[in-house]
Amino acid sequence: MGKKVLEAGQSPAATVHLYAHCMPSHKGGVTLLAVNADRDAVHELKVDGKSERYALTAKDLLGSEVQLNGAELKLDATDALPKIQGQKMPGGAIALAPASITFLAFPSASNASCQ
Numbered sequence: 001m002g003k004k005v006l007e008a009g010q011s012p013a014a015t016v017h018l019y020a021h022c023m024p025s026h027k028g029g030v031t032l033l034a035v036n037a038d039r040d041a042v043h044e045l046k047v048d049g050k051s052e053r054y055a056l057t058a059k060d061l062l063g064s065e066v067q068l069n070g071a072e073l074k075l076d077a078t079d080a081l082p083k084i085q086g087q088k089m090p091g092g093a094i095a096l097a098p099a100s101i102t103f104l105a106f107p108s109a110s111n112a113s114c115q
Contacts, residue, residue, distance in 0.1 A: 001031050001103075006113060008032060013043045016096060022114035026107040029114060033103055036096040044093040047104060052086030053094065054103040061099055
């Protein structure tokens with residue numbers, strides 16, 4: 001998420017909070033942050049264009065394990081950080097898991113405010 005804040009658009013539910021910023025590493029690129037604070041329901045967010053999804057979830061909100069796109073984040077045998085890789089998503093409906101934080105990166109958004 002960059003320093004420049006953008007209008008994030010309409011939220012699909014009162015428990016889904018949206019934030020949008022220019023991407024610092026891609027001219028015209030946009031990152032959308034969607035926080036689904038609903039602990040029980042999946043909500044869908046409709047987006048235009050291809051994106052890369054980075055969804056953070058936890059089986060136990062009070063636990064010490066966090067998953068990125070369904071895979072547990074943990075140090076490897078040499079205590080190195082795991083490679084952070086997004087999941088390529090087509091445009092359309094994106095499912096936001098209950099109690100999740102999802103970053104959607106749109107590097108090719110060509111947003112005029114992010115030039």
